[in-house]
Amino acid sequence: MGNVKNKMKSILVKLIVNIVSFALVVKFISGFQVDKWQTVIVAAIVLTFVNAILKPVIILFTLPLNILSLGLFTFIINGFMFYLVSKLVKGFSIVNFWTALVGSFIFSIVSILLNIFIGSPGKVKFGFYRHGTSHSSRYNNVIDVEAEEEKGNK
DSSP states (O other): OHHHHHHHHHHHHHHHHHHHHHHHHHHHSTTEEESSHHHHHHHHHHHHHHHHHHHHHHHHHTHHHHHHTTTTHHHHHHHHHHHHHHHHSTTEEESOHHHHHHHHHHHHHHHHHHHHHHTOTTSOOOOOOOTTOOOTTTOTTOOOOOOOOOSSOO
């Protein structure tokens, strides 16, 4: 039961992060038009599902091109996902593909930053601590291994 609860929480956090990121892109990048604020929510939800279902298939089929481009082709795929959502959601439009590409790049940056600050479940947790202090009390599932040279046994 706890695993299902964690997955649901993870999906909800991802959805909220996507809605906020998408709203910021629409607000600050010219070339994105929405007819009402509800459209932003619908488009963000559609983008979440398109990224979860269609994007892995496209990445698989374009893997050789992605390898040759050292992963940079992923930006093109992300732009295509944005452009596809603009065709699927009524009331949401993007001027051209280049605007979708820039928007997807900004969306990725905002999403990464929000995930770092929110600490999404299932994401990598990191922190800063001084030598000799422990962070495992905050993160019970972290194994911390420290090796120190023994003094006096040489």
